[in-house]
Amino acid sequence: xxxxxxxxxxxxxxxxxxxxxxxxxxxxxxxxxxxxxxxxxxxxxxxxxxxxxxxxxxxxxxxxxxxxxxxxxxxxxxxxxxxxxxxxxxxxxxxxxxxxxxxxxxxxxxxxxxxxxxxxxxxxxxxxxxxxxxxxxxxxxxxxxxxxxxxxxxxxxxxxxxxxxxxxxxxxxxxxxxxxxxxxxxxxxxxxxxxxxxxxxxxxxxxxxxxxxxxxxxxxxxxxxxxxxxxx
Amino acid sequence: xxxxxxxxxxxxxxxxxxxxxxxxxxxxxxxxxxxxxxxxxxxxxxxxxxxxxxxxxxxxxxxxxxxxxxxxxxxxxxxxxxxxxxxxxxxxxxxxxxxxxxxxxxxxxxxxxxxxxxxxxxxxxxxxxxxxxxxxxxxxxxxxxxxxxxxxxxxxxxxxxxxxxxxxxxxxxxxxxxxxxxxxxxxxxxxxxxxxxxxxxxxxxxxxxxxxxxxxxxxxxxxxxxxxxxxxxxxxxxxxxxxxxxxxxxxxxxxxxxxxxxxxxxxxxxxxxxxxxxxxxxxxxxxxxxxxxxxxxxxxxxxxxxxxxxxxxxxxxxxxxxxxxxxxxxxxxxxxxxxxxxxxxxxxxxxxxxxxxxxxxxxxxxxxxxxxxxxxxxxxxxxxxxxxxxxxxxxxxxxxxxxxxxxxxxxxxxxxxxxxxxxxxxxxxxxxxxxx
Numbered sequence: 001x002x003x004x005x006x007x008x009x010x011x012x013x014x015x016x017x018x019x020x021x022x023x024x025x026x027x028x029x030x031x032x033x034x035x036x037x038x039x040x041x042x043x044x045x046x047x048x049x050x051x052x053x054x055x056x057x058x059x060x061x062x063x064x065x066x067x068x069x070x071x072x073x074x075x076x077x078x079x080x081x082x083x084x085x086x087x088x089x090x091x092x093x094x095x096x097x098x099x100x101x102x103x104x105x106x107x108x109x110x111x112x113x114x115x116x117x118x119x120x121x122x123x124x125x126x127x128x129x130x131x132x133x134x135x136x137x138x139x140x141x142x143x144x145x146x147x148x149x150x151x152x153x154x155x156x157x158x159x160x161x162x163x164x165x166x167x168x169x170x171x172x173x174x175x176x177x178x179x180x181x182x183x184x185x186x187x188x189x190x191x192x193x194x195x196x197x198x199x200x201x202x203x204x205x206x207x208x209x210x211x212x213x214x215x216x217x218x219x220x221x222x223x224x225x226x227x228x229x230x231x232x
Numbered sequence: 233x234x235x236x237x238x239x240x241x242x243x244x245x246x247x248x249x250x251x252x253x254x255x256x257x258x259x260x261x262x263x264x265x266x267x268x269x270x271x272x273x274x275x276x277x278x279x280x281x282x283x284x285x286x287x288x289x290x291x292x293x294x295x296x297x298x299x300x301x302x303x304x305x306x307x308x309x310x311x312x313x314x315x316x317x318x319x320x321x322x323x324x325x326x327x328x329x330x331x332x333x334x335x336x337x338x339x340x341x342x343x344x345x346x347x348x349x350x351x352x353x354x355x356x357x358x359x360x361x362x363x364x365x366x367x368x369x370x371x372x373x374x375x376x377x378x379x380x381x382x383x384x385x386x387x388x389x390x391x392x393x394x395x396x397x398x399x400x401x402x403x404x405x406x407x408x409x410x411x412x413x414x415x416x417x418x419x420x421x422x423x424x425x426x427x428x429x430x431x432x433x434x435x436x437x438x439x440x441x442x443x444x445x446x447x448x449x450x451x452x453x454x455x456x457x458x459x460x461x462x463x464x465x466x467x468x469x470x471x472x473x474x475x476x477x478x479x480x481x482x483x484x485x486x487x488x489x490x491x492x493x494x495x496x497x498x499x500x501x502x503x504x505x506x507x508x509x510x511x512x513x514x515x516x517x518x519x520x521x522x523x524x525x526x527x528x529x530x531x532x533x534x535x536x537x538x539x540x541x542x543x544x545x546x547x548x549x550x551x552x553x554x555x556x557x558x559x560x561x562x563x564x565x566x567x568x569x570x571x572x573x574x575x576x577x578x579x580x581x582x583x584x585x586x587x588x589x590x591x592x593x594x595x596x597x598x599x600x601x602x603x604x605x606x607x608x609x610x611x612x613x614x615x616x617x618x619x620x621x622x623x624x625x626x627x628x629x630x631x632x633x634x635x636x637x638x639x640x641x642x643x644x645x646x647x648x649x650x651x652x653x654x655x656x657x658x659x660x661x662x663x664x665x666x667x668x
Binding site for chain 2: 053056058059078079082083084085086087091093097099101102110111113114115116
């Protein structure tokens, strides 16, 4: 069996100190393989968002580690860490986080700008990503003037543009009506299936979780069930 | 992120909140405008003084007086009363009224000529005329100045008095043209004026002379608002004034001019002054005399600059405020950029560059408008109440000081930006991206 693309090794996260301390994660272990689509399920306060932040290297675990392609991420520091995040991950957030008063294309090109990609290459890849999501005609529009579904598609284009290995989607359909939500889900699972991008979805929506290959249920900072752990 | 992209993003971000940026730029603009104008004032006046010194052309001439006991100036109480010296005469030098200097005698002139580095010596004969008059017209008080060789006086009309001529000639200051009844400067040329002096026997002697030129009165004209006689007229006036004084006593001079090597360096001139001081004389060049002028002007300009810098410091708090608001508003964006792998250093750079861009815009607009306004003001003044000082550009601009001002303002803006920028750089992406 090939080595996992990302794995959590006894990840613990404690906020605060002493009597006021709160254990958000109490030792979580799992492996995610290349091309999988995984749903991290849990109620609010269960620790699923903390888990996603730690997996995406936005936050460091109090103890334990995240292995990324066999590399212990605790060894990554400063610009190496930033570069890894930029190249490996794409982010899709419930609240979009688009910069509203700049153009759609500028929003999509932001990760490449941060990576230091040249201007023409940036534009070419940005337009290609927009084309993939059927948003070419909106490229010059201000992000603020788009509908919710269009905004989420722009966010997906932005997540795709650096050819990431993993896309983290935090409640990607939470702000959308069910019809638009289904369209966005179709796009995400299409990318997972056709491009082989690993998809990690954080949600409390059972229907969305049901579409994933695998469901990891988190409760009170502990992994309660993992559908992959039960051999089919 | 590439530096060019960083600068581009910072510039674009500056214009995202236009009203706020505009108001901040306005505050910077006021400071930079003032600073540019005041520095232009300093440049203009000092350039004028420089031009004047060059125009005088007597950079190889030093005015020498005998160092007197009371020459230290005011408030030398510890020195006690000065001993009477029969050789003191009233000074022709600028200074408090009634000040006297010890006169130079022919023996002193010989001593001066013998000092190393002195090429030539000429006494300055001081003449006090009673009045100047044309025909039977009104009599006006007048000073009689003198040029040493190599000095030139700027002329409005006619020619300089000819020292080789045996005819008494003079150049008249422009301010005397109308009072003496001439229609204009050209009309005065060739006319005859009478100059009266009182001799030692209390009789009044009147000398006639021809006007050959009309001299402009500038801030540092060698002769000031006085008539410039040629040698023939000076001789005639001096002889008339000293009628009845024994020849030995007539040869008392308040000051003398000495010539030194025109190529002398400042150190050599200082060394010459030291040798003069050792021999009991005080020498000062034209540059020395104007140097005091320049010190005063520099002082005034520095005070004005200080006010402008205070305005800039106030404006820099505007930058701090603007950027803090910007950081606050863009918390999500900063978090997102950090999540996407933008380093803290780059985030800091982005925001401090934004401050620098604001500083640059404010200072560049301020400097450009100050140049326009300053040029307009100084040309208006040159035609207006400064028309008595031809050649004076009150506010002049040079590229180097203006570039300095713009850089200074950008540096101040950068410093102001570091505070909000470091807050942005410290932002935690997880905190920034939390919902609600």
